[in-house]
Amino acid sequence: MKTFTETQRTGWTLTELLVAMAVASVMTAGLVTGAVTIQRSFAASRHHVESQAQQMRLMDFMGLDLRRALTVGTADGGLQITIPDYYDAEGEARDPQITRGLATYGAAPIAISYRKDGTTIYRTEGTAVTALASDVSEFQLTFLNSGQSIQVGVTFLPKFQFSGNRNKENVRLGTATYTNTLLRNKRLP
Amino acid sequence: MRRASSQSGSVIVLALVFVGILMAAGGISISIVQSRYRQVHQNASWQEALRSAEAGIDIAINEMRKGLYDPDNAWSGWSDAPDAASPETAVDPTAGAVHYTSKVFLRESEGGQRSYAKITVDAPEFLRDATGEQWYRVRSLGVAEIAGGAIVTGDKLDLRLRKFDLHTDRRTGTRVFRPQATRLVEAIIKPVGTFRTTLLGANTIDLNNHNIVVDSFDSRDTAKSTNGAYDPAKRQENGNIATNGTLIQAGSAHIYGSAATNGGTVLNSDNVTGEVRNDFYQELFAVNRPDVTPDAGTPTYISGSGTLVAQPGEPSQYQFGSVHLSGQDTLRIAGAADGSPTYAQVVVTGDMSTSGQGEILLDPGVHLRIFVVGNMDITGNGIANPNSALNLQVYGVDRGVNPDGSPQNPGAIKIAGNGGFSGTIYAPTYNVSMVGGGNSDNLFGAFVGWTVGMSGIQAVHYDEALGDGGLISDYKVVSWFEDAR
Numbered sequence: 151m152k153t154f155t156e157t158q159r160t161g162w163t164l165t166e167l168l169v170a171m172a173v174a175s176v177m178t179a180g181l182v183t184g185a186v187t188i189q190r191s192f193a194a195s196r197h198h199v200e201s202q203a204q205q206m207r208l209m210d211f212m213g214l215d216l217r218r219a220l221t222v223g224t225a226d227g228g229l230q231i232t233i234p235d236y237y238d239a240e241g242e243a244r245d246p247q248i249t250r251g252l253a254t255y256g257a258a259p260i261a262i263s264y265r266k267d268g269t270t271i272y273r274t275e276g277t278a279v280t281a282l283a284s285d286v287s288e289f290q291l292t293f294l295n296s297g298q299s300i301q302v303g304v305t306f307l308p309k310f311q312f313s314g315n316r317n318k319e320n321v322r323l324g325t326a327t328y329t330n331t332l333l334r335n336k337r338l339p
Numbered sequence: 340m341r342r343a344s345s346q347s348g349s350v351i352v353l354a355l356v357f358v359g360i361l362m363a364a365g366g367i368s369i370s371i372v373q374s375r376y377r378q379v380h381q382n383a384s385w386q387e388a389l390r391s392a393e394a395g396i397d398i399a400i401n402e403m404r405k406g407l408y409d410p411d412n413a414w415s416g417w418s419d420a421p422d423a424a425s426p427e428t429a430v431d432p433t434a435g436a437v438h439y440t441s442k443v444f445l446r447e448s449e450g451g452q453r454s455y456a457k458i459t460v461d462a463p464e465f466l467r468d469a470t471g472e473q474w475y476r477v478r479s480l481g482v483a484e485i486a487g488g489a490i491v492t493g494d495k496l497d498l499r500l501r502k503f504d505l506h507t508d509r510r511t512g513t514r515v516f517r518p519q520a521t522r523l524v525e526a527i528i529k530p531v532g533t534f535r536t537t538l539l540g541a542n543t544i545d546l547n548n549h550n551i552v553v554d555s556f557d558s559r560d561t562a563k564s565t566n567g568a569y570d571p572a573k574r575q576e577n578g579n580i581a582t583n584g585t586l587i588q589a590g591s592a593h594i595y596g597s598a599a600t601n602g603g604t605v606l607n608s609d610n611v612t613g614e615v616r617n618d619f620y621q622e623l624f625a626v627n628r629p630d631v632t633p634d635a636g637t638p639t640y641i642s643g644s645g646t647l648v649a650q651p652g653e654p655s656q657y658q659f660g661s662v663h664l665s666g667q668d669t670l671r672i673a674g675a676a677d678g679s680p681t682y683a684q685v686v687v688t689g690d691m692s693t694s695g696q697g698e699i700l701l702d703p704g705v706h707l708r709i710f711v712v713g714n715m716d717i718t719g720n721g722i723a724n725p726n727s728a729l730n731l732q733v734y735g736v737d738r739g740v741n742p743d744g745s746p747q748n749p750g751a752i753k754i755a756g757n758g759g760f761s762g763t764i765y766a767p768t769y770n771v772s773m774v775g776g777g778n779s780d781n782l783f784g785a786f787v788g789w790t791v792g793m794s795g796i797q798a799v800h801y802d803e804a805l806g807d808g809g810l811i812s813d814y815k816v817v818s819w820f821e822d823a824r
Contacts, residue, residue: 199375206382207497214500218820236525236820243822246476246527248468251559251807253527253818282496334819 194310201306201325204283208291208304209329211273211282212264216331220259222300224293227266229302232259234335252337266291290322298336303328378492381520384483385501387454388522389821391444392481395456396526396816398441399477402460403528403814408624421459433473436461454483466527470807475528475814480510485518502823527818530811534763534785537596537801538580538793541623541767542745545792546580546590548775549610552798553578554595558727559804567727569783569800576612578801581619592793596801623767623787624812625737629710631686633658640689646671647683649705654682661689661713664697674702684708692716698723698758705730711766712736714751721758728761728784728802729809735766735788749789760784763809773797 162170215231216222223230235256238244246253263274269287273280283289288307293300305326307318315321405413417430417439430437441456457480466474489505491498502509505518537553538544555577556570557563563573578596580587585603589611597613598605605615633656638645640660647657649672662685664670674681681704690713693699698720701707707730715733724731739747746768754760755774761783764771771788775795782799793799 203378203494203497207494207500210382210385211500214821214823234818234820236822237824241824243525245463245465246818247465248474251468253466253474253529255820280496334816 191310194308197309201286201289201308204286204289205304205306205325205327208264208271208283209302209327212302213329213331215262216300216302216333218335219333220335220337222295222333222336224295224300227291229264229291229293231262233262235260264291299330299332301328301330374492377487377490378497380487381485381492381503382501384452384454384485384520385503385522387446387452387483388481388520389524390481391441391454391456391483392479392522392524392821395441395458395479395481396477396524398439398456399458399460399475399479400528400814400816403475407811407813408622417460421457432460432475433462452484452486454481456481468529468807472530472807472811474530474817477526477528479524479526481522481524483520485520489518500823523822525818525820525822526816528814529807529817531813531815532806532809533765533787533812534805534809535621536579536581537785537799538791539621539623539785539787540582540584540587540791541787541789542582542584543790544580544582544587544589545790546588546592547792547794548796549591549593550796551590551592551775551793552595553580553592553801554798555801555803557803563803569781569802575803577803578799579613581621583620583623622812625740625767626710626734626765628688628712628736629684629686631656631658631684641670642668644668644670646673647685648672649674649681649683649702649707651675651679651681654684654706654708656684656686658686658688660687662687662691664693664699665695665719666697667695668693668697670699672699672701672705672707674705678703680704680706682706684710686710687712687715689713690715692718693721693758694719694756696720701726701731708732708734710734710736711750711752715753716751717754717758717760718756719758721754721756721760722762723758724761726761727804728763729805731762731784732809733762733764733766735764735769738768740768746789752788754782763805764788765810773799 212229215233218233219231220234221232234254235258236244244255246255260276265272266289269285270281271283271286271289273282286306290305292303303326305322307322308325311321402414402417414430414437417437419430419435419437421438422440437460439458441458443453443455445453459478460475462473462475466476468474485503491505493501501520503518503520504515506514508515510521537555555575556573557575558567563575564570565573574595576595578594579599580594580596581599583601585600587598587600587605589598589605589608591607591610594611597616598608598611599616599619601620602617605611608615637657638659641662647670649655662670672683683705685707687709691711692715696719699722701724703725705726709732711733722731735750735752738750741747750766750769752764752766752769752771753774757776757780759781763784765787767787767789769788770790771786772792773782775793775797780797782797783802785801785805
């Protein structure tokens with residue numbers, strides 16, 4: 151019977167080592183690059199989703215107020231609204247009254263405004279200020295007041311863009327959301 | 340014999356580590372996506388709840404309209420108790436709040452959730468206006484069930500805006516069987532008078548003189564009238580003319596208001612200051628002859644001077660076969676000495692006319708309703724009404740209509756002469772004509788006919804207060820508020 155004796159060679163040659171290190175370096179570089187790309191992609195996607203969530207929140211807040219608005223103004227790129235003073239000091243609903251042929255609540259309407267200041271969009275009701283959306287420096291609010299209805303638009307710039315794109319506004323258009331709200335409660339002058 | 344390598348065990352460990360990392364990443368991604376997906380569902384339900392609440396308001400207004408056109412079935416199925424097991428058939432919101440829960444609307448997609456409206460209508464005394472008309476308050480709670488379980492999603496600000504009842508109804512404190520979004524809308528509903536337009540022709544309007552003027556004023560507003568009367572310096576531009584038909588011949592008349600057809604054309608509209616529209620339609624209901632029991636001593640017809648007495652409260656009732664005044668004949672409708680409101684109702688089963696110096700004279704404070712079954716020809720001094728145009732209401736009793744809606748035998752109502760006219764005419768089965776003379780005749784009021792025609796030199800001044808008074812023909816929302824608590 152023929153016997154086979156194993157060699158006692160346990161190390162690698164220098165060439166093998168260099169090749170292995172080169173391959174490992176390429177693989178590591180690829181992994182790191184991939185991880186960074188995925189992380190950036192994830193961050194950009196998260197930013198996009200959060201921006202959309204803030205966009206929807208702004209839309210819904212403004213829609214709620216516009217539907218019950220007595221008057222609407224769009225000066226200085228913001229939105230100025232008055233709504234009936236529906237709640238009393240205890241926060242309970244008031245009974246309406248007929249005043250000069252109009253249904254009214256309370257003594258005087260409540261003023262509400264929406265404005266962007268730096269990286270934040272605020273809603274102010276009376277003296278109470280609420281930051282509705284933060285980190286929104288790239289947000290733009292647009293208003294098209296048609297009298298008995300108003301179109302509200304909210305756009306933002308996503309973080310992820312094609313490197314060759316030189317017109318950011320085209321990208322902004324892709325994020326545009328518009329709503330038309332019938333001003334159900336608006337009073338004629 | 341080959342000896343096993345001592346290096347082979349690390350591969351499976353590395354593989355498990357990578358699988359673990361991938362599973363964690365996948366799990367996080369699924370968790371985020373699921374959360375967003377659930378949030379989208381909840382937002383959709385929140386929006387659906389508003390649609391349901393507004394549908395509830397429409398349901399309530401529909402019942403109010405039934406009170407005008409189909410009173411036997413108005414408020415059928417409503418109850419005077421919330422969540423009543425067996426709805427009643429004859430409830431009255433003026434006697435207390437009435438309630439109704441709409442049928443359930445099942446949306447086949449978007450999780451298949453259900454939505455419905457819980458409606459409450461009342462007519463409290465503080466919602467009675469200065470003319471005594473009752474307004475209504477409608478509270479409609481839109482409910483939309485949420486797909487995806489009772490799990491909170493969204494930021495704090497989102498939850499401050501969009502409130503959900505995941506376990507407990509936040510308004511009542513009771514436990515809910517399924518998570519739901521609810522939105523409560525309170526609307527104030529006001530009755531609308533028949534006379535919302537100056538001239539309304541069910542079929543056509545024909546103005547054939549460019550000197551005709553139609554404008555408006557508001558007797559309730561000192562900026563739009565002087566001492567409650569028309570003032571040319573305070574002219575308003577709500578002297579609207581409209582037809583349910585397809586043709587208005589505006590005749591280059593000066594219309595200080597809009598002109599509207601039902602999908603038709605306005606000819607010679609060069610002097611219409613407002614909009615020219617083609618999307619108009621107003622329901623015109625039939626006027627039935629009142630079942631009048633004449634007061635004792637009432638003559639069967641009038642052909643000479645006389646006096647009818649109006650009284651406070653319930654109107655005095657008169658019925659005549661005909662009324663013809665000519666020469667120096669004067670029919671006085673006597674009211675209170677101090678001019679306080681008094682009321683009278685006259686039914687003329689035949690024709691009615693004035694000519695020459697003949698006239699009908701209303702005392703101050705008198706409210707007179709005339710129901711004419713035959714034709715009406717007002718010339719000469721006509722009808723002298725020193726009060727608001729609302730105080731004189733003339734109705735042409737329904738003459739029956741053909742299948743196409745045209746009257747079977749249209750009557751005729753004519754106003755001419757130099758006496759002017761201050762009142763309202765509602766006669767959708769009559770041809771209403773106003774004939775001016777060489778000088779400008781001033782008419783105050785609003786006019787509804789099958790056809791409405793004006794000729795000669797005339798001006799019609801519409802008191803905008805007429806839209807809020809007289810016969811109720813519709814209801815409209817005048818206040819809308821979402822209670823966002």
